[in-house]
Amino acid sequence: xxxxxxxxxxxxxxxxxxxxxxxxxxxxxxxxxxxxxxxxxxxxxxxxxxxxxxxxxxxxxxxxxxxxxxxxxxxxxxxxxxxxxxxxxxxxxxxxxxxxxxxxxxxxxxxxxxxxxxxxxxxxxxxxxxxxxxxxxxxxxxxxxxxxxxxxxxxxxxxxxxxxxxxxxxxxxxxxxxxxxxxxxxxxxxxxxxxxxxxxxxxxxxxxxxxxxxxxxxxxxxxxxxxxxxxxxxxxxxxxxxxxxxxxxxxxxxxxxxxxxxxxxxxxxxxxxxxxxxxxxxxxxxxxxxxxxxxxxxxxxxxxxxxxxxxxxxxxxxxxxxxxxxxxxxxxxxxxxxxxxxxxxxxxx
Amino acid sequence: xxxxxxxxxxxxxxxxxxxxxxxxxxxxxxxxxxxxxxxxxxxxxxxxxxxxxxxxxxxxxxxxxxxxxxxxxxxxxxxxxxxxxxxxxxxxxxxxxxxxxxxxxxxxxxxxxxxxxxxxxxxxxxxxxxxxxxxxxxxxxxxxxxxxxxxxxxxxxxxxxxxxxxxxxxxxxxxxxxxxxxxxxxxxxxxxxxxxxxxxxxxxxxxxxxxxxxxxxxxxxxxxxxxxxxxxxxxxxxxxxxxxxxxxxxxxxxxxxxxxxxxxxxxxxxxxxxxx
Ligand SMILES: Nc1ncnc2c1ncn2[C@@H]1O[C@H](COP(=O)(O)OP(=O)(O)O)[C@@H](O)[C@H]1O
Ligand SMILES: [Mg+2]
Numbered sequence: 266x267x268x269x270x271x272x273x274x275x276x277x278x279x280x281x282x283x284x285x286x287x288x289x290x291x292x293x294x295x296x297x298x299x300x301x302x303x304x305x306x307x308x309x310x311x312x313x314x315x316x317x318x319x320x321x322x323x324x325x326x327x328x329x330x331x332x333x334x335x336x337x338x339x340x341x342x343x344x345x346x347x348x349x350x351x352x353x354x355x356x357x358x359x360x361x362x363x364x365x366x367x368x369x370x371x372x373x374x375x376x377x378x379x380x381x382x383x384x385x386x387x388x389x390x391x392x393x394x395x396x397x398x399x400x401x402x403x404x405x406x407x408x409x410x411x412x413x414x415x416x417x418x419x420x421x422x423x424x425x426x427x428x429x430x431x432x433x434x435x436x437x438x439x440x441x442x443x444x445x446x447x448x449x450x451x452x453x454x455x456x457x458x459x460x461x462x463x464x465x466x467x468x469x470x471x472x473x474x475x476x477x478x479x480x481x482x483x484x485x486x487x488x489x490x491x492x493x494x495x496x497x498x499x500x501x502x503x504x505x506x507x508x509x510x511x512x513x514x515x516x517x518x519x520x521x522x523x524x525x526x527x528x529x530x531x532x533x534x535x536x537x538x539x540x541x542x543x544x545x546x547x548x549x550x551x552x553x554x555x556x557x558x559x560x561x562x563x564x565x566x567x568x569x570x571x572x573x574x575x576x577x578x579x580x581x582x583x584x585x586x587x588x589x590x591x592x593x594x595x596x597x598x599x600x601x602x603x604x605x606x607x608x609x610x611x612x613x614x
Numbered sequence: 615x616x617x618x619x620x621x622x623x624x625x626x627x628x629x630x631x632x633x634x635x636x637x638x639x640x641x642x643x644x645x646x647x648x649x650x651x652x653x654x655x656x657x658x659x660x661x662x663x664x665x666x667x668x669x670x671x672x673x674x675x676x677x678x679x680x681x682x683x684x685x686x687x688x689x690x691x692x693x694x695x696x697x698x699x700x701x702x703x704x705x706x707x708x709x710x711x712x713x714x715x716x717x718x719x720x721x722x723x724x725x726x727x728x729x730x731x732x733x734x735x736x737x738x739x740x741x742x743x744x745x746x747x748x749x750x751x752x753x754x755x756x757x758x759x760x761x762x763x764x765x766x767x768x769x770x771x772x773x774x775x776x777x778x779x780x781x782x783x784x785x786x787x788x789x790x791x792x793x794x795x796x797x798x799x800x801x802x803x804x805x806x807x808x809x810x811x812x813x814x815x816x817x818x819x820x821x822x823x824x825x826x827x828x829x830x831x832x833x834x835x836x837x838x839x840x841x842x843x844x845x846x847x848x849x850x851x852x853x854x855x856x857x858x859x860x861x862x863x864x865x866x867x868x869x870x871x872x873x874x875x876x877x878x879x880x881x882x883x884x885x886x887x888x889x890x
Binding site for chain 1: 793
């Protein structure tokens with residue numbers, strides 16, 4: 266198990282620049298999640314670490330040793346693919362044993378490790394089956410088993426759960442995380458799903474257009490996003506944004522509403538408010554009465570869509586409200602109004 | 615919509631007539647050949663389907679005139695050996711081109727171009743090459759030529775099978791530590807086996823039927839193939855069609871046997887992908 270150090274990593278596909286000089290340090294045993302919209306370069310970064318894509322510049326270090334020039338065979342990693350990529354002609358047991366056999370592990374050691382992994386993953390009954398005779402969830406476990414048996418330097422996951430149904434996905438998230446903690450292996454996990462990122466990662470790397478937008482713990486990204494992109498990407502439902510004119514702490518919206526933010530600024534800004542941060546009308550400094558345009562009941566809470574400052578914002582309140590109210594009387598704390606400058610950077614409070 | 619008994623009966627009739635027509639179309643030449651092999655020279659000139667006075671003499675005479683069995687044996691040896699040569703080169707070449715992107719753009723084009731070129735272009739260079747290599751007029755020499763000749767066909771057939779295997783399967787093997795040859799033998803070969811079998815059969819059949827190179831590059835009994843043997847019945851004065859038919863029919867047997875025995879693999883291999 267290793268620490269992974271990514272230094273000025275660049276990757277071009279011909280003329281297409283996929284990664285623009287990334288820097289990232291991953292501690293030994295850390296579970297780090299790469300998240301971002303489709304096409305932002307997550308898989309490219311992961312595949313560069315794996316050695317599957319040759320790098321165009323910079324380097325990758327395992328425990329301080331440069332490995333950027335090594336082929337995938339010599340990096341001693343484990344990878345779980347989105348389509349699992351199990352060997353179709355081999356049984357489950359042979360799939361798990363393949364990498365160990367390649368490395369000339371003694372037969373009894375192979376048997377021991379296959380049994381160990383199969384026990385943990387509860388796939389012992391299927392050891393003699395071929396992948397095509399397994400369900401999606403079982404294949405996923407076999408793919409995990411193939412990664413586990415090798416005692417490799419690090420685990421790499423490329424959207425391993427996106428082929429599973431929602432229920433199984435939630436369960437496998439927990440299992441993968443528990444397994445990773447049990448083994449203590451350094452892991453890089455790619456997903457486009459921010460909920461998956463928030464629930465699994467020790468730290469999250471938010472990527473956009475081949476660049477790292479922000480690195481931080483789930484709570485850091487939630488409470489202190491550095492950019493409007495991160496603020497909008499992290500959190501569910503999404504943060505609502507309205508434009509405003511700032512004069513110190515006073516933010517004037519286009520409809521004349523004035524809000525007080527804990528952050529001071531001047532000129533044109535964008536305000537960001539998370540739907541779950543709205544409170545009852547009476548309790549707070551910022552009081553709003555909003556026209557409700559739409560509403561959805563989501564389990565025990567209700568999502569309202571309302572007009573504010575010429576845009577539509579989302580408001581989450583507890584309780585399942587099936588009757589749509591004409592207006593909502595709400596409060597919002599000054600520290601819950603984030604302010605972004607015209608370059609979409611968040612202005613610190 | 616319900617299908618009445620009347621409809622199915624007409625359907626069946628139409629299908630029967632269609633299949634019968636196809637069968638006659640494809641079987642008639644073979645039946646005619648078979649029948650001709652029992653005709654006297656006079657009968658042949660009549661041009662009727664069935665001989666007037668059937669004779670069994672054509673077979674022993676043909677075998678006496680030309681060493682038919684020896685030539686069939688040569689053909690089989692050349693075909694099998696060339697099949698092996700083709701696959702030994704084509705399988706790793708296809709893998710390297712498709713999966714390792716070695717000359718990914720050029721190889722498909724070059725193979726296609728060389729296949730499209732008339733083979734006669736290669737004849738004289740091959741003639742001198744074989745002479746220099748001391749492989750003129752030998753089973754090995756012709757097998758080598760056929761083996762190389764069939765490379766484009768094999769490449770294009772194998773290409774689709776190799777393409778069918780998701781890239782992640784190779785990548786998983788590499789990450790598991792397997793080198794490129796190891797991956798080829800332990801992962802790719804088992805997965806494209808139906809394709810390899812079908813490709814082998816097609817290359818063997820192509821070699822068995824080949825005439826141009828065989829006629830130019832083999833001339834002694836030790837290496838002449840049956841396709842060349844067939845042409846020997848064209849004497850200076852007249853063609854002995856009865857004997858020629860007898861020899862042709864005998865020469866057809868091995869290839870029909872192969873096609874018949876392996877037809878499941880041939881059709882199955884070419885129509886179904888390797889990954890299911
Ligand atoms: N093999 C490739 N050839 C050319 N461009 C590629 C290739 N793979 C990825 N790209 C491009 O690189 C960018 C990043 O892709 P990728 O890493 O797959 O994104 P993600 O995994 O975040 O969806 C995209 O613009 C994509 O089109
Ligand atoms: Mg991806």
